[in-house]
Amino acid sequence: MLRTTPSRTVIEQTKQDGSFRAIKCQFKECCTKRWINLNATELSSSLRDQVYGQHLVIKAVVRHIKAHLSNKDPSKALALSFHGGTGTGKNYVSKIIADHLYKEGMKSGFVHMIASTKEFPHADMVPLYKDKLRELIETSVNNCEKSMFIFDEIDKMPPGLIDTIKPYLDYYDNLSGINYRKAIFIFLSNTAGTEILQQTLRFWHEEKERDTIELKDMEKLVTTSAVNTKTSGFYHSDVLLRHMITAYIPFLPLERKHVRQCIQDYLLLKKYYTNYGDIEEGKVRQIAEQLQYSPEEEQLFSTTGCKRVPEKTGYVMEED
Known part of the structure; x- marks a missing residue:
């Protein structure tokens, strides 16, 4: 039986395609470790x-x-x-x-x-x-x-x-x-x-x-x-x-202390303050009180977690 082997042109073309793909993936997202890699x-x-x-x-x-x-x-x-x-x-x-x-x-x-x-x-x-x-x-x-x-x-x-x-x-x-x-x-x-x-x-x-x-x-x-x-x-x-x-x-549902942490992060993100040490506790408390808590008796958990922190922060901080 005759055996066929890839022509020199096909082999060279394959190498060229591989080289082009490698170069392309240096700059454009590809399904490779360069672009997908967990730390x-x-x-x-x-x-x-x-x-x-x-x-x-x-x-x-x-x-x-x-x-x-x-x-x-x-x-x-x-x-x-x-x-x-x-x-x-x-x-x-x-x-x-x-x-x-x-x-x-x-x-x-x-x-x-x-x-x-x-x-x-x-x-x-x-x-x-x-x-x-x-x-x-x-x-x-x-x-x-x-x-x-x-x-x-x-x-x-x-x-x-x-x-x-x-x-x-x-x-x-x-x-x-x-x-x-x-x-x-x-x-x-x-x-x-x-x-x-x-x-x-x-x-x-x-x-x-x-x-x-x-x-x-x-x-x-x-x-x-x-x-x-x-x-x-x-x-x-x-x-x-x-x-x-x-x-x-x-x-798990978020308690008031977790909501306060979200508020602090958002205040820094929006540059109302430059570092955690500068954040006024009174402002954090004021923003936190804008949210609703449950159950009705314990008032322990924020009913919307941290979801409404951005809008409530903006509302309180713009009062000044």
């Missing part, structure tokens, strides 16, 4: 410095992200489900993860933020949305196997839509030649926020330190609420029932 120590440090009152989040996020990315052949895609009330840091933590994994952060072409209320507003258009979602995921991962998908407001997603992504979270080596196991999926939801608050309040009434709350104290509450709440987006979902989620991560 777990820096991620942990940033979470500890910038995220308040969320000891469960910091530990779990760093461990899962590090374990997934250090595995050259993970068994499945990483799927993290963030649960908690408004303003507790779910979006913020997602941004920090992206900033420490992708050189371009949230602006990376490999990071996809999907806001349910914007992308899937009509419950009667679920079949169309399913096709769009499949196309986005398949095209993105085909382009870069380390793509990240952040699904915001899962609790506002039409029922049944989330199951579209189940195959991409499963233990398949590949689907139609594409390997999805190195991708990262993050789901953000207010579902179980009430249950998380009640459990945190229970610890407070029992005079237990907040930092003694463990994941095992919350995980069942979160999963039960997510799968049984009709408006959760995960209602009776195969993604949950088939155990496709790697970890359920609860975001």
Whole structure:
């Protein structure tokens, strides 16, 4: 049998293409280590410095992200489900993860933020949305196997839509030649926020330190609420029932001391003050009092976390 070998021209062209690609990737984002590279120590440090009152989040996020990315052949895609009330840091933590994994952060072409209320507003258009979602995921991962998908407001997603992504979270080596196991999926939801608050309040009434709350104290509450709440987006979902989620991560309600820390950060960010030592405690207290707290009797937790800190800070500081 005759054996054929690549012509000299083909070999040279291949080398030229490789050289061109290497040069291009020096300046333009590519799916390479130059553009996608985790420093777990820096991620942990940033979470500890910038995220308040969320000891469960910091530990779990760093461990899962590090374990997934250090595995050259993970068994499945990483799927993290963030649960908690408004303003507790779910979006913020997602941004920090992206900033420490992708050189371009949230602006990376490999990071996809999907806001349910914007992308899937009509419950009667679920079949169309399913096709769009499949196309986005398949095209993105085909382009870069380390793509990240952040699904915001899962609790506002039409029922049944989330199951579209189940195959991409499963233990398949590949689907139609594409390997999805190195991708990262993050789901953000207010579902179980009430249950998380009640459990945190229970610890407070029992005079237990907040930092003694463990994941095992919350995980069942979160999963039960997510799968049984009709408006959760995960209602009776195969993604949950088939155990496709790697970890359920609860975001605890923020106390006044955490809100004050957010206020201090924002005052510095907007250059109302130049350093922490200059910040007037009276101003911080005044801004904090503009927010609402619950439960009605204890007035312990901010009902909107740190979400409304910017507008309340602007309101108070402009009085002068």
